[in-house]
Amino acid sequence: MKRIAMFIAFQGFRDEEYLEPKKALEAAGHKVTTVSTSKGEARGRFGASAQVDKTVDEIVPGDYDALTLVGGPGALEHLDRPKVHELFRVALAAGKLIGSICISPVVLAHAGLLKGKRVTCFPDGADEVRKAGGNYTGKDLEADGKLITASGPAPARKYGEALAEALK
Numbered sequence: 001m002k003r004i005a006m007f008i009a010f011q012g013f014r015d016e017e018y019l020e021p022k023k024a025l026e027a028a029g030h031k032v033t034t035v036s037t038s039k040g041e042a043r044g045r046f047g048a049s050a051q052v053d054k055t056v057d058e059i060v061p062g063d064y065d066a067l068t069l070v071g072g073p074g075a076l077e078h079l080d081r082p083k084v085h086e087l088f089r090v091a092l093a094a095g096k097l098i099g100s101i102c103i104s105p106v107v108l109a110h111a112g113l114l115k116g117k118r119v120t121c122f123p124d125g126a127d128e129v130r131k132a133g134g135n136y137t138g139k140d141l142e143a144d145g146k147l148i149t150a151s152g153p154a155p156a157r158k159y160g161e162a163l164a165e166a167l168k
Contacts, residue, residue: 005064035059056083056087056123084111093134105134110132119135122151
């Protein structure tokens, strides 16, 4: 069993981008910890709810095998913060798997983690990915070493399965 910290916006995460990968990871026998900026019940864009297990401030990257970011309209507002950037920098430096879907690869771009990497994301984030030195591909799913990215809600299940496969 691997441990995954899945970061979501406290308000406005994209429901499928949280629920589908979480389901795929748990079906593969992994433990998913839901992380956000506040404790309590987080709300998705379309009404899904998620109980936050830990806040960003409680996360130690070394305790996890993977750190992932969920997209949605609240992702940049809630997750594009120096503390989150630092957690993902530490995790990547330690060889942890990093996952990011929809607009959330922009958080990784702002953290300086995409230089020279093949990356996909929601088309609105493509310019930020390129500005950070990432090679935006526009594909549904992209894997480059320990980085797995997906373009949005449509490939959410496939993205979750790719994360689970990479954790084997």
